[in-house]
Amino acid sequence: MTDQTRPLRVGIVGSGPAGIYAADALMKSEAASERGVSIDIFERMPAPFGLIRYGVAPDHPRIKGIITALHKVLDKPEVRLFGNVSYGTDIDLTTLHSYYDAVIFATGANADRALSVPGIELDGSYGAADFVSWYDGHPDVPREWPLEAEKVAVLGVGNVALDVARVLAKTADELLETEIPHNVYEGLKASKAREVHVFGRRGPAQAKFTPLELKELAHSPNVEVVVDPLDIDYDEASTIARRSSKIVDQVANIIQDYAIRDPKDLPNKIFLHFFESPAEILGEDGKVTGLRTERTELDGTGNVRGTGKFTDWDVQAVYRAVGYLSENVAKLPFDEQAGTVPNEAGRVIGDDGTHLGGIYVTGWIKRGPIGLIGHTKGDANETIACLVDDIPTLPKPSHPDPQAIVDYLDGQNIPFTTWDGWYRLDAHERSLGEPEGRARIKVVEREEMLRASGVADD
Template identity: 90%
Template sequence: MTDQNRPLRVGIVGSGPAGIYAADALMKSDVASDRGVTIDIFERMPAPFGLIRYGVAPDHPRIKGIITALHKVLDKPQVRLFGNVDYGSDMDLGTLHSFYDAVIFATGANADRALSIPGIELDGSYGAADFVSWYDGHPDVAREWPLNADKVAVLGVGNVALDVARVLAKTADELLETEIPHNVYECLKENKATEVHVFGRRGPAQAKFTPLELKELSHSPNVEVIVDPEDIDYDEASEIARRSSKIVDQVANIIQDYAIRDPQDLPNKIFLHFFENPTEILGADGKVVGLRTERTELDGTGNVRGTGQFRDWDVQAVYRAVGYLSENIAKLPFDEQAGTVPNEAGRVIGDNGEHLGGIYVTGWIKRGPIGLIGHTKGDANETIACLIEDIPNLPAPEHPGEDEIVAFLDKQRVPYTTWDGWYRLDAHERSLGEPHGRERIKVVERDEMLRASGADD
């Protein structure tokens, strides 16, 4: 059993909002004030913040502002950051168990969910998550992206689909005021897209957009948003959804406003198509040359049925934005269908149906990649409540000393970054942007991130 006479030692894998909110909830608990806690957060990237840094479009300053709140948590003396440490290669579950009373996995979801339609494998068919990683300067993806399609299809009606459509439709110079890396700007300057078509198989009341992101589509002086008035349709369940949810009603109203707008003479267009179910990506010589959809209609329940009417769309690239998927975590059970680690309120459940002592999950790896960032706080609070309840029965770690994990990483010769290192990298990125009148220019190369963070000192 854990030694009640020393601070509780907790390791968290993942430094995105889920992991940091869990650390915050733990530090605000009675355990922190009565016994004390020390928390080590491990991140496989050299920089913290997870999808806030590598999964949010660069022209979302409001979302980026969440980093300010996360900063305050990581500034706490009870928390340490170990970046550039990869769970599964630099350390395993047994290693973590030997250093911590409890381990929380907050690894999120950063892969694309599969879409099983003919032609998905064609050249020019992409996952939205891969594209987002590219324009956000993820160090482990290619430095260039093919942007030679005049007409592009985006499959999905969530905020990621809007991000992809907006980045493809805007000019590179519009995005230059953001933190996009130099290689991303240079590629976007050569972007040929003038039409971006976003497809959803259901109607406006079933779209998963949020109002602010939907409105942002029309903020560019170079982009016209177009909705076919014939796509404005609601059945009884749709009307009930609008009456019962302010957000659903706002989204429907914004879509309606787009549908009745007078045509604008703007160079780039974003078309929002509803009641179009993608059934096949069309190809020739191994490349995307079109998209086939089946027209759908509402069935009274908010769901749709096919009409048997098909249409072929002239596009040369297709981006699927049908959801993120978490990756299997070594040594933990995993539900391939749900893309989550089996758990009860954050307690990881083994194949025998029993809680794996001292192991917890929070965020998307716990509940799936749904909901907004704010929902992650509720996840964290629930998981931490379970952890605190379990304290009397937590297995005691073999090496609970705070310096022992540092000695282990040094012995393994892991070039880890720290929270102080993030301040150095942050200052370096800001210095890169200052001569160009930009807040920062994001560093892409992992080696450069490590050097700027002082990891190779």
Template identity: 80%
Template sequence: MTDQTRPLRVAIVGAGPAGIYAADALMKSDAEVSIDLFERMPAPFGLIRYGVAPDHPRIKGIITALHKVLDKDAVRLLGNIDYGTDINLEDLRRFYDAVIFSTGANADRALDIPGIDLDGSYGAADFVSWYDGHPDVPRTWPLEAEKVAVLGVGNVALDVARVLAKTGDELLPTEIPANVYEGLKSNKAVEVHVFGRRGPAQAKFTPLELRELDHSPNIEVIVDPEDIDYDEGSEAARRASKQVDMVANTLQDWAIRDQGNRPHKLFLHFFESPHEIVGEDGKVVGLRTERTELDGTGNVRGTGKFNDWDVQAVYRAVGYLSQNIPSIPFDDQAGTVPNEAGRVLDANGKHLSATYVTGWIKRGPVGLIGHTKGDANETIACLLEDAPNFDEPADPSPDAVIELLEGRGIPYTTWQGWYRLDAHERSLGEPEGRERVKVVEREDMLRASEPHKA
């Protein structure tokens, strides 16, 4: 049984929005808590730092709210620590009453079509990691293709298409590092084609993200009037959701307007299901799609008619996938940890004591960042309900885990270290009138953070 005379010690693995929202929910509860947030990267914020396009400062503004949580005394950030390598579940059990995993999703979901492994076929997640300056990916990206296909009709597909269609100079005022600017400056893409299997009413764009495509002086957004089609199921979806209706209206407006003369063309295609990536000498030389049609319910069926598209690169943006977490159950098919309202379940469907999940590792990579808050509240409610029955950890003192990390020679970063890195990145941007320039190399991030210092 947990000692009620001390704060409840909770370890959260993953310091992205999901983990920080969980910490916030814990601190807003009536319980006295002491929280350690473990993060694989030297810097916090996860998807906000490494998954959101650099020309989206509005979404990056969420960092301000997350900052306020990490500023609180009851939470401590321990960065540059890889769970499963530097520290394991057995270690965490020794120091904490409960463990929450909020490790998110950062890999690409597979798309099983012929040609997917050709040179020139890419996962959107890898490209996003590159343009967001993730330290664990290559510093260069091949941008030789003049005509590019993006498969998928969610916000990630829009981000990828927009970054490919913009000029390097358009993106220079953002926080992109020098290597990303150099890459985008030499990008040869002048045509970007986005493909959706279903119709405008089934697109997963958010209205604001979609409309932002049209704001660039260099991008002409083109929609074929023949792709504007709705069946009974589609009309019902429009009536049921203001967002769906707004997206459909925007696409309709673009379909009927006269085409302008902006230099880069971005085509949004609907009712085109990817059938095969066409290759020659191991390289992408085209995309074949099957034309689909609505079946009355909002779903589609194939028509047997195929279209060939002249493209030299294909990016699949068909969803993110979470990765297996050592020592806890994982459903490879769903890409999530089996759980009930955030309580991790073992192979027999029983709750794994004092072990929880929140965010995309809990429910899959769906919904917006804000939806993660409700997730966290549900998980924390379960944790607090279970707390009276937790086993007492062997050494719950906050110093014990620090002694372990230092004994293993792990250069961990702290919240104060983030303040130092943040100031350093801002100073790099200042001479150019930019808010910041993101530091890419892990060693440089560590140097600026001054690891180990509290």
């Protein structure tokens, strides 16, 4: 079979929405109809779906429902899943080039962006991404999380900040109907958190919440949402932003509604603070004892300036939710500041400004950790369009036979999971939940995931 008549072989690193949407776009492309495509997706976790499984709060079943759509893509015969295979250790770029015409990196972003304020290193100062990994049952993080603080600060005004605040403020029993693992339930049940303070340095019109997630804060029968009416303020740019964006206006209206609500005297509270810029995390004996913020004010452009007025808040833990950051991808150029692989429309660009043949990116590693799922689809379509245009000049792999990569992994004694293995793990998790009347209980331990997926222990 010649290179022109065999199916196009494409390897994708990462099985989150970005990688799976890229596979879907490729299967719908002109190349697929003309010569066919053969796609292998490599995932470092034993289970697929990336941040949908390990980055979305467990009480967000609507977002987790996206898995249903991703499932349909992975069910296609043109796609194979190789889970528990880590790029950079189990397999490298040179090896991938020998098996595939093109390689797409969709490795996402799962680290916390740094925040440079004094005291950030204190015990009790945490990254939101680490906490999310814990409550989502990530197999590579500790099984316990310190939840001794009664009053907690969350820095940031995006949906991750809301997720962290909501999980901390809700009772563990409220989350028991979700897929949270036993260790997470026990940890949250022992949590002492009663007040969660969310801080944003700008105003309601600049918050990055989405309306639905913001409304959900008040759905708990145990949580009261509090907003100081003095934080409801808009300058000219804020007013224009509300008029030009339905979402911005909805968010501002919801925040206003919280500000005028009568007190409910519920046991747990979430305070949304605006115009408070973190200045210092206060500590004593190496531990967090408070947070100092500077009051800000709008400057007419939607930005803010400091007023010189500082407030010390009595909190014993601080979570920064100021954004995710992608990690460096081995053997690829990397922009440390942006946290992305330099690219043009998905084509990876080398240090000399030229396209590195056969190498592409999509999703957050391509454009940074911003935007919603719809943006990820657009990313995938753009990247695949470039890949298809490049087919005549793609470097030819030396081992394009689909069996060759299987032989390689077997030869390296790498215990990889498959799509059939996911079905087995899925059934196992559902069986764990059934006696308790739950849809599933997520398996945390990697070894148990491998066993349930049908991969024998070595």
